[in-house]
Amino acid sequence: MVTIGDVARVAGVSRSTASYALSGKRTISPAVRQKVADAVAELGYTPNAGARALATSRTNVIALLGQFFEDEFAPAMLQYILGVTDRARELGFDTLLVSDSDGVSALRRISDSRMADGFVLLNVAENDERLAPLRSASQPAALVGLPGNSEGIDAFDLDFAAAGELMVERMHELGHRELILVSQPEHVVERGGAYVWRLANAAAARAATLGVTLHHYYAASSQPEIGKDLNAFLDAHPDATGLLLNNEAAAAALPNVLQARSLAVPADMSVIGRYSETFARTFSLPYSAIDSAPDLLGRRAVEHLVSRIDGTADADTHVVDLIAPIIDDRGSVAAPPSR
Amino acid sequence: MVTIGDVARVAGVSRSTASYALSGKRTISPAVRQKVADAVAELGYTPNAGARALATSRTNVIALLGQFFEDEFAPAMLQYILGVTDRARELGFDTLLVSDSDGVSALRRISDSRMADGFVLLNVAENDERLAPLRSASQPAALVGLPGNSEGIDAFDLDFAAAGELMVERMHELGHRELILVSQPEHVVERGGAYVWRLANAAAARAATLGVTLHHYYAASSQPEIGKDLNAFLDAHPDATGLLLNNEAAAAALPNVLQARSLAVPADMSVIGRYSETFARTFSLPYSAIDSAPDLLGRRAVEHLVSRIDGTADADTHVVDLIAPIIDDRGSVAAPPSR
DNA sequence: CTGAAAGCGCTTACAG
DNA sequence: CTGAAAGCGCTTACAG
Numbered sequence: 001m002v003t004i005g006d007v008a009r010v011a012g013v014s015r016s017t018a019s020y021a022l023s024g025k026r027t028i029s030p031a032v033r034q035k036v037a038d039a040v041a042e043l044g045y046t047p048n049a050g051a052r053a054l055a056t057s058r059t060n061v062i063a064l065l066g067q068f069f070e071d072e073f074a075p076a077m078l079q080y081i082l083g084v085t086d087r088a089r090e091l092g093f094d095t096l097l098v099s100d101s102d103g104v105s106a107l108r109r110i111s112d113s114r115m116a117d118g119f120v121l122l123n124v125a126e127n128d129e130r131l132a133p134l135r136s137a138s139q140p141a142a143l144v145g146l147p148g149n150s151e152g153i154d155a156f157d158l159d160f161a162a163a164g165e166l167m168v169e170r171m172h173e174l175g176h177r178e179l180i181l182v183s184q185p186e187h188v189v190e191r192g193g194a195y196v197w198r199l200a201n202a203a204a205a206r207a208a209t210l211g212v213t214l215h216h217y218y219a220a221s222s223q224p225e226i227g228k229d230l231n232a233f234l235d236a237h238p239d240a241t242g243l244l245l246n247n248e249a250a251a252a253a254l255p256n257v258l259q260a261r262s263l264a265v266p267a268d269m270s271v272i273g274r275y276s277e278t279f280a281r282t283f284s285l286p287y288s289a290i291d292s293a294p295d296l297l298g299r300r301a302v303e304h305l306v307s308r309i310d311g312t313a314d315a316d317t318h319v320v321d322l323i324a325p326i327i328d329d330r331g332s333v334a335a336p337p338s339r
Numbered sequence: 340m341v342t343i344g345d346v347a348r349v350a351g352v353s354r355s356t357a358s359y360a361l362s363g364k365r366t367i368s369p370a371v372r373q374k375v376a377d378a379v380a381e382l383g384y385t386p387n388a389g390a391r392a393l394a395t396s397r398t399n400v401i402a403l404l405g406q407f408f409e410d411e412f413a414p415a416m417l418q419y420i421l422g423v424t425d426r427a428r429e430l431g432f433d434t435l436l437v438s439d440s441d442g443v444s445a446l447r448r449i450s451d452s453r454m455a456d457g458f459v460l461l462n463v464a465e466n467d468e469r470l471a472p473l474r475s476a477s478q479p480a481a482l483v484g485l486p487g488n489s490e491g492i493d494a495f496d497l498d499f500a501a502a503g504e505l506m507v508e509r510m511h512e513l514g515h516r517e518l519i520l521v522s523q524p525e526h527v528v529e530r531g532g533a534y535v536w537r538l539a540n541a542a543a544a545r546a547a548t549l550g551v552t553l554h555h556y557y558a559a560s561s562q563p564e565i566g567k568d569l570n571a572f573l574d575a576h577p578d579a580t581g582l583l584l585n586n587e588a589a590a591a592a593l594p595n596v597l598q599a600r601s602l603a604v605p606a607d608m609s610v611i612g613r614y615s616e617t618f619a620r621t622f623s624l625p626y627s628a629i630d631s632a633p634d635l636l637g638r639r640a641v642e643h644l645v646s647r648i649d650g651t652a653d654a655d656t657h658v659v660d661l662i663a664p665i666i667d668d669r670g671s672v673a674a675p676p677s678r
Numbered sequence: 679c680t681g682a683a684a685g686c687g688c689t690t691a692c693a694g
Numbered sequence: 695c696t697g698a699a700a701g702c703g704c705t706t707a708c709a710g
Contacts, residue, residue, distance in 0.1 A: 001453070001477075003703055014681045019705060026706095029679060046451030050398065051703035053389030054686045061435070061454075068421060078417045082407060085438040094454065096400070097436040099424040112385030114340070115400075115433065138340075223623020252622060255595060283591060283622075284562020342687055353697045358689060365690095368695060390687035393702045683708085692699085 010039035063116035083298025111137040125192025140308035142301035159322035164203030186218040241336035245273040266334035349378035402455035422637025450476040464531025479647035481640035498661035503542030525557040580675035584612040605673035626671040
């Protein structure tokens with residue numbers, strides 16, 4: 001393997017000069033700079049990452065801690081992951097993907113062994129167990145998802161409360177007075193999936209003030225159960241004219257359900273979902289939806305994390321960045337049918 | 340940070356003794372071993388990964404190189420990734436996820452900087468550009484996907500040729516004589532997606548020998564185009580009684596298409612797909628399908644890679660492991676309707 | 679503007 | 695059974 005010693009020898013300078021010529025951390029005469037550059041090109045030198053990490057206490061690696069639950073919608077996770085890895089590379093970092101089921105010990109292991117300069121946590125729960133080891137870690141972190149207490153850590157998430165309000169308001173404006181909200185399964189909530197109740201509670205509150213009837217249900221996250229659930233909700237509320245979906249599987253299953261019931265969208269039923277643009281495209285979901293923006297959230301989390309690693313972020317202030325919901329209009333919302 | 344020097348001091352031994360006590364690489368008296376263990380527990384010692392990598396030339400990291408194309412079916416990729424990361428952890432490795440669009444230079448960068456002990460490549464193409472730098476890399480590799488020339492590298496893939504034959508044979512056995520095979524878009528083939536023509540060619544050959552008419556089409560990989568494509572194929576071949584799908588998007592879109600045409604499965608139309616069990620479950624796809632087994636392939640690739648890293652695999656022999664296709668029966672195949 | 683040297687935290691021959 | 699020392703490949707004060 002070619003080392004900086006080889007570069008120095010070929011260039012006819014000392015190792016320190018070679019190092020400085022490469023890092024630019026002190027002024028080097030043009031002639032020497034050129035000789036070093038030539039030697040690097042000739043030998044094909046790349047610094048040894050482990051040696052550099054040992055000398056600088058910097059790995060240029062960030063650790064991405066995912067949590068992959070059987071009962072959650074796996075396909076959506078990849079978008080977050082790619083947002084993180086892509087943005088990290090742009091900023092000069094590689095990404096260690098950690099999928100250990102025991103996130104707490106994985107976090108300790110990575111942190112204590114100094115394999116990474118910082119952490120991005122995905123799928124953060126209301127009382128996420130990983131926050132305690134994270135707070136005592138020596139590396140900074142950024143969360144995707146909003147825990148109950150994000151003190152001392154930067155957090156990035158969709159503003160699910162505003163999303164719930166927006167869904168109800170849009171329906172109300174158009175004249176809808178009875179809506180059904182379909183959430184993720186209840187055990188997602190029990191596990192700490194705060195986004196579920198943040199959206200649902202806000203939607204319920206807004207509905208109450210607007211005089212809109214809102215029926216809220218938890219529903220399955222996979223077929224065929226979700227199809228049955230949707231039929232049951234529609235059977236139970238024949239006068240409902242709008243569906244709000246905070247459940248990807250429900251969105252994927254709905255076209256078949258509505259078709260079987262001969263309900264046209266938006267003539268008979270208006271629908272607003274909450275899922276990513278990629279998800280909509282992949283499955284051709286024909287519903288207007290609030291973009292959950294996984295790519296954007298991943299990128300933001302990394303950007304902020306890197307500013308912490310570099311020490312450019314304000315050490316005393318931590319951000320909670322809730323991105324405002326935007327409805328991608330796919331034409332699935334209109335005035336309710338007149339009776 | 341706590342180092343092995345701290346452990347040695349607290350245990351009252353030398354650093355080398357502390358190191359040996361932890362690695363077990365030479366015999367240590369029980370008393371000393373206990374003192375070292377106590378010191379580790381008391382101090383909460385974890386070895387510094389960079390320092391260890393520098394001393395041993397081993398990182399205990401594998402690099403996973405993905406290729407994520409806009410026009411391929413992204414959700415399926417996560418299953419491969421998790422197969423790799425999970426199995427790697429079981430074997431004591433962490434995983435660096437590399438999603439650079441320029442896989443060639445990413446490979447060089449990781450290899451030359453010695454950030455990883457080996458590589459797993461996903462989505463390997465017929466003439467994959469990454470194979471050249473891989474062959475000159477000092478670390479071993481395992482491929483998921485079968486290139487035209489896998490000499491000197493281990494490769495793991497579904498046996499797509501056998502899959503094509505199996506699909507045709509199953510249909511033929513039940514009496515079908517006219518089939519439609521729907522492949523991925525043609526540009527996937529042009530890019531080197533050999534699995535597309537491996538399945539298609541084998542299916543065509545088997546159909547020819549069995550006297551079955553097989554109409555082969557490339558089709559879109561997303562909605563709404565794929566829905567239109569499917570309708571066009573069915574319009575063009577009204578006597579076809581069986582559909583073979585080597586295209587996930589087609590499988591996802593087919594239920595709506597068939598319902599709109601009032602075709603029941605399997606009474607009017609038999610269907611065999613090729614996608615993962617997870618994919619089937621997530622989207623409730625009701626078709627019998629050959630399991631593409633992404634999780635298994637990822638795990639196998641890692642296992643073999645680790646045996647190469649450890650030097651336990653035979654250095655002179657490289658494996659091409661094509662897993663045999665298995666049809667998960669979901670009841671979508673039956674005898675054709677009598678006319 | 680450049681060089682010799684120390685040090686990052688490990689592991690592992692070498693000696694005893 | 696254990697210790698002192700060298701070395702892995704970098705970076706960066708310290709000196710000039």
